[in-house]
Amino acid sequence: MSDFKIAPSILSADFARLGQETEDVLASGADIVHFDVMDNHYVPNLTIGPMVCKALRDHGITAPIDAHLMVKPVDRLIGDFIEAGASYVTFHPEASEHIDRSLQLIRDGGCKAGLVFNPATPLHYLDYVMDKLDMVLLMSVNPGFGGQSFIPGTLDKLREVRQRIDASGRDIRLEVDGGVKVENIAEIARAGADTFVAGSAVFKARDEADPHRYDSVMRAFRDALAQR
């Protein structure tokens, strides 16, 4: 597998300069913009919503935006993110009253749909919905904050989901989110992930030579993936 995608989480960007930061990280080679939505209810933190997603589109960001909804209830915000220009909309199954309906709402709006699993959320939520998924996102930290350490048990869970995706024969991305670093990305890729969210590891590693570039950390991620 060589179709690896790197998705910097703008949670760790400078929010006062969000448009420029997003441009800079994409110019440095990022593939996807990971957009963390927290509601101070499902998770104990409060971040950004659809207006900010739309502002990034209006600013000229054309790359895929991966809206990771850590909100409860889910369904009303799905419509808002579709309107705001999200490309992927993912949600936590235990935060939705009707998982199948939420997935269908996302796809009916022309977006790609994904389910997100916290470290202790069982994988049985995948049963009966594989045909409605474009992405499975495994959290490798408990959701709510950037800058936490990767939980090693995620590796076994990744292997299990990789088997399920391959057995399904479907085109479903396997994303991992939380504590992804240059030092552990190869091991995470070997366990089956193909899409890597990295927040603090990217935005704390601005190039010394140019404050608008993240080239060296992006190159280090690519090199680690090439040598996995």
Ligand SMILES: O=C(CO)[C@H](O)[C@H](O)COP(=O)(O)O
């Ligand atoms: O969903 C998230 C937290 O709930 C973030 O995407 C995640 O924590 C990324 O940050 P870092 O790479 O610093 O761990």
Ligand SMILES: [Fe+2]
């Ligand atoms: Fe996230």
